[in-house]
Amino acid sequence: MLVSTTSYDTIDLPSYPWAVAKVDNNKAVVTFPELGIIKLIKFSKCMTVTNIKDMKVGKCCDGVAYSNNKLVVSYLTNSPSVKILDMSGKVWKKCDKDHHGKYLFADPRYLTISADNSVIYVSDMGKNCVIGLTFDGKVKAIYNDDQLKGPNGLTVDRSGAVFVCGRWSHNIHQLSPNLTKVKIVLDIKQGIKSPAGMAYCQDNSRLYVCKQYDDIKVYDLSLG
Template sequence: MYCQNHDDVGCGTCMAIDHRLCKDIFYLPEFLQINTCNTATREIQQKLDLVAKALTEHQEKFKRERERLLQSKTATLKNIKNFRKEINDRLDELEKNTVSDIEDKCKAFINETEESIRILETSKSSVKSARDKLASTGDNKLQNFVNIKKGKNIAGNAAKSVKASQLQTPFKDIDFTADHRLASLLEEINVFGKLEQMKVMRSENVGTVNICKNESLLQVKGSTQCSVKVRSDNRVCKIISACTLVDGTIILSNQYNKKLKRLDSSTYTVIDYCHLPGEPWQVCSINKQQAAVSLQAKREVQFISLSSKMALTNKMKTGFECRGLSYADGNLYISDYCLSVYTYSLSGEKLKQFSKDQSGQKLFSDIRSLAVSEDGSNIYVADRNNGLIILDNNGTVVGRFNGSQLEGAKGCYLTGRGSLLVCGCDSDNVLQFRLNGNLIGEVVKFDDIFASYQAICCNQQMSKMIIGTDRNEIEVYDLI
């Protein structure tokens, strides 16, 4: 049977079921007697060939995708293993530090105890000698008188030794109380980290998709203030820059007190700090062993070792006042006060310098901070007078924002999720931008208009936003 309405063939049963409402149904031999077939066999064959080719191509595509996914799985599992090793190494380091502390304290207590034993032993020996002399004097009144007087002095000194030793009691002991924050954290989490399913950009689609699914406006639900002042600070703590280290801790650039301060990632209290030879500006992470900070007046970049205690290592002289500083793709990106952004190798070789736009106009006026994409393709410059300026790695301006919503651009921070945060000192806010410079919206409006807000970064989980002030404290915002 043939259904002319649907241009389909089938047996009588199929027609009765699937085409019962169709009017133009014919017995196929009769239909062919009065109609000729208009569709050539060659044309149908070509369609079938094209469809077969498309099916094969898509099948191969999904096979390649399966292989890529398996490779991705292998790489991800390797990363988990490496992360576990880092945790083990850190735990070994914590154990070593704890054991070392115990050894040092125990050694001090033992030395103190042994000194008391030595003093008492000396007194005991003197008392025994005095008693023996008294017992052996006999009838010699002169010698007996001398021994009695000496014995009296020895007994007095020995009594003082006993009294002094009594004042040292109760005896010291060493006990260990575990830091329950670690155990609490382990109880709270079920996995090592967040597993995200990401869309892979195909080469044929690159440039057509520029909005990340995580680019929606960040929301804050509250904030806390944490003091970052330490006993040796002589001046107010003006936090001018902040960055997140590989281990999750936060490092702050304390300008007036010439220090870098390292914060615990959960309590945001100062756990370590180091003195600098000059006032610092922007600080950035290079890897898990090293960070760097720009020293404007010293005209240099100072490198910092990130062991259990931060320590100054080598430095890089630039010949200009260093302000903005960022690290990406093996290079350092450094800005001067108001003229240029430079690219340097870690060995100190100047690679590039960007000062003017395509029309020959000056790009910058008052550079406050830099942020650079992980592959070094885009450079984000926060300029207090000119707002946000985005350059590619050839110095071409690819984006700008200098609207009234952003006044006095200072700190900038790439979230790693397809957006950029910029702190407006004069507009008293934090704005969120897409990577092309388009404004997403205002994340937070600060209440204290008299405070200076400049430093900005987020924790690794993007659940906290840290803002530095000039009031001896930082503000930690909870992000939704």
């Protein structure tokens, strides 16, 4: 499906950006792993950039999501973790080990939040799974599947369904809120190849899928 696009504004960046999350209708955050900062970018009603604020959050800050005035950030370090930060960048909670003292993550990448703002979903390429965490760091569910290889981008729809990119399996999986498999909604037959990032538009039921160094494809899920 082809859609028209418009570029409203551009800004010069100091390093490569990794992940982006919406804060509200005129604010977004972007992670810069090499610099260890998150930029909070504010837009005007006509979508021009009006203000940029840097938050120092530590290097290797990869994925980011927003919920209830908190930022949730994944860190790909020697001790991989997910941290919950306030909007000044101060750590509120660190999630890195289970109740047995073992590391929860191997290679945490992208994040999204459940529709009811109670669960953090994390794609872990090292463990080849999606992990669902409560905000106090407890594991609620884990999704593994032979048809999911290299989980990357995540998103949710209004009903709570979770969608995850299988980068190396060239598909998109739809999961229930408790991370049970519903179906594979898209695969290489629909032009899916090495999907890395994804976003869902609630207004038109469209899934926006991209891969690194390539274009964005749009799929209308309302068509089944």
